[in-house]
Amino acid sequence: MFTLKKLVLILLFLALLSEFTSSKRIDFNPKFTQKNPIVIIPGLSGSKLKYKLTDFKSKHVFCKDNADWERLWLKFDLFVPPFVDCLKEVMTLNYDPKTKKSLPPTGVEIKTYTGIDGIIDLDPSLPSWHPYFKDMIESFRSIGYSDDQNLFGLPYDFRQDVYNLEDYLKLVQTTVENSYILNGNKSIILIVHSYGSLLSGYLTNKLGKPWVNKYIQETIYIAPASGGVLETVKSISTGNNFGDFLISDKSMIGMDRTFPSVYYTLPNNETWNDYIVLSSNKNYKANKKDYLDLFKELALEQSSFDIFEQTSSYKYFHQPYSKSIVMYGYGQDTPVQLVYEGKIGSDKFKYVNSDGDSTVPKDVVLQLCKNWGVECKGYSGTTHVGIVKEKTVIQDLIKNVLENQT
Ligand SMILES: *[C@@H]1O[C@H](CO)[C@@H](O)[C@H](O)[C@H]1NC(C)=O
Numbered sequence: 381m382f383t384l385k386k387l388v389l390i391l392l393f394l395a396l397l398s399e400f401t402s403s404k405r406i407d408f409n410p411k412f413t414q415k416n417p418i419v420i421i422p423g424l425s426g427s428k429l430k431y432k433l434t435d436f437k438s439k440h441v442f443c444k445d446n447a448d449w450e451r452l453w454l455k456f457d458l459f460v461p462p463f464v465d466c467l468k469e470v471m472t473l474n475y476d477p478k479t480k481k482s483l484p485p486t487g488v489e490i491k492t493y494t495g496i497d498g499i500i501d502l503d504p505s506l507p508s509w510h511p512y513f514k515d516m517i518e519s520f521r522s523i524g525y526s527d528d529q530n531l532f533g534l535p536y537d538f539r540q541d542v543y544n545l546e547d548y549l550k551l552v553q554t555t556v557e558n559s560y561i562l563n564g565n566k567s568i569i570l571i572v573h574s575y576g577s578l579l580s581g582y583l584t585n586k587l588g589k590p591w592v593n594k595y596i597q598e599t600i601y602i603a604p605a606s607g608g609v610l611e612t613v614k615s616i617s618t619g620n621n622f623g624d625f626l627i628s629d630k631s632m633i634g635m636d637r638t639f640p641s642v643y644y645t646l647p648n649n650e651t652w653n654d655y656i657v658l659s660s661n662k663n664y665k666a667n668k669k670d671y672l673d674l675f676k677e678l679a680l681e682q683s684s685f686d687i688f689e690q691t692s693s694y695k696y697f698h699q700p701y702s703k704s705i706v707m708y709g710y711g712q713d714t715p716v717q718l719v720y721e722g723k724i725g726s727d728k729f730k731y732v733n734s735d736g737d738s739t740v741p742k743d744v745v746l747q748l749c750k751n752w753g754v755e756c757k758g759y760s761g762t763t764h765v766g767i768v769k770e771k772t773v774i775q776d777l778i779k780n781v782l783e784n785q786t
Pocket residue numbers: 564565
C-alpha cells in the first residue's frame with residue numbers, strides 16, 4: 381500500500397526527514413538487562429522478497445528466464461515500464477482447486493529475506509525510498525535491544541492469506557515461545573502493522589487465551605487493517621498500480637486478483653456499514669452477498685470466488701486476548717466509497733473520502749477499538765505507512781515498551 385509519489389517525496393526530503401526521525405535523541409538509561417522480547421509483524425507489501433527463476437518461460441523478451449535469488453520486492457527498476465510486466469508475471473499466483481493453495485508459476489520460487497533485514501530498507505539500493513521499520517528498530521537497539529536475541533522482525537509473503545501462510549504462522553509461534561524461554565520467561569511485546577493485525581489476530585485466536593496469557597505481554601497495533609480497506613476493492617475491480625504513476629491501475633489487474641491477501645483485506649461488515657461501491661446499476665455494501673454480486677458483475681474467474689470463500693471463513697478472528705493498544709493516523713483523505721460513473725471495473729471512477737491515514741478510515745479503526753475494547757491513540761497528519769517512522773509514535777512506543785517490562 382505504498383504510494384510511489386509519496387515515496388519519491390520522501391526521497392527528496394530525506395535529509396530533512398532523517399534529521400527529524402533520528403533515534404539518537406531518545407535518552408535512555410539502560411537499567412535492565414533481561415528484557416521482554418519484541419516481535420514485529422509488518423504490513424502488506426512491507427516484507428523484502430527474493431526470487432529464483434529456473435528456465436522460466438517469460439512471455440516478454442525483456443524479462444529474465446533465470447535468476448538466482450535476486451531481490452524482487454522492493455526493486456525500483458521493476459516498477460518502471462516495461463519491466464513492471466516482469467514483476468507482474470513472476471508475482472502472479474495460480475490457484476490450485478485441489479489443495480486450495482495459491483502457487484507461483486512453474487519455474488518461479490519466491491521467499492522472504494530473514495529477520496530484521498526483511499522489514500527495513502525494502503530497496504537497499506534506494507534506502508530513502510522505503511526505510512519502513514528502520515527508525516523504530518534503531519530506537520529499540522538504542523535502548524539495549526539486540527537483533528534475534530530479544531528483537532525479532534518476521535517478514536512474510538504478503539500476497540498470501542493465513543491459509544497459505546501456515547509455515548509462517550508456525551514461525552511466529554515458535555519465535556514467541558523460544559524467545560520467551562531464552563529471555564528468562566519474559567512474555568512478548570507483539571508489534572503489528574496494518575495487515576499484520578489480521579495475521580496476529582488469526583494466530584492468537586487459534587492458539588487461544590491461555591497461550592496468549594502466558595506468552596504475550598502486550599499487543600501494539602499500528603494502523604491495524606483488520607476492518608479491511610477500500611483499496612483492495614479497487615485492486616479487484618479496476619486494478620492497483622501501488623501508487624506508481626508510471627503504470628496504469630488496469631495494467632496490474634491480473635496480478636492483484638490472484639492474491640489471497642487482497643480478498644482477506646476487503647472491508648468487512650463489522651466496521652463498514654455504508655455502501656462501499658456505487659454504480660448506476662447497483663450499490664454494494666461490505667457483506668458476503670454483495671461481494672458475490674460484485675464479482676459476478678465483474679465476471680471474475682471461479683478462483684476468485686473460491687479464494688473469497690476461503691478467506692471469509694476466518695475473516696472475523698480478530699479479538700486480541702492480550703492487553704492491547706491501537707495507534708492510528710488521521711488527517712488524511714481516505715477512501716470510503718468507490719464511485720463508478722460508467723461500467724463497474726472501468727477506470728472511470730472517483731473516491732468519496734473521509735478522515736483517516738490515507739488507507740484505513742478513522743471511523744473504521746475507532747469501531748475496531750470499540751469492538752475489541754482496547755485503548756486507541758490517534759496521531760494527526762500521519763499516513764498509513766509513514767506512521768511506523770513517525771517520531772512521536774516511536775517515542776510513545778519506547779515509553780510503552782519500557783513501562784511494560786515485567
Ligand atoms: C521458566 O519456566 C520453566 C517452566 O515453568 C521453569 O522450569 C524455569 O525455571 C523458568 N526459568 C526462569 C529463568 O524463571
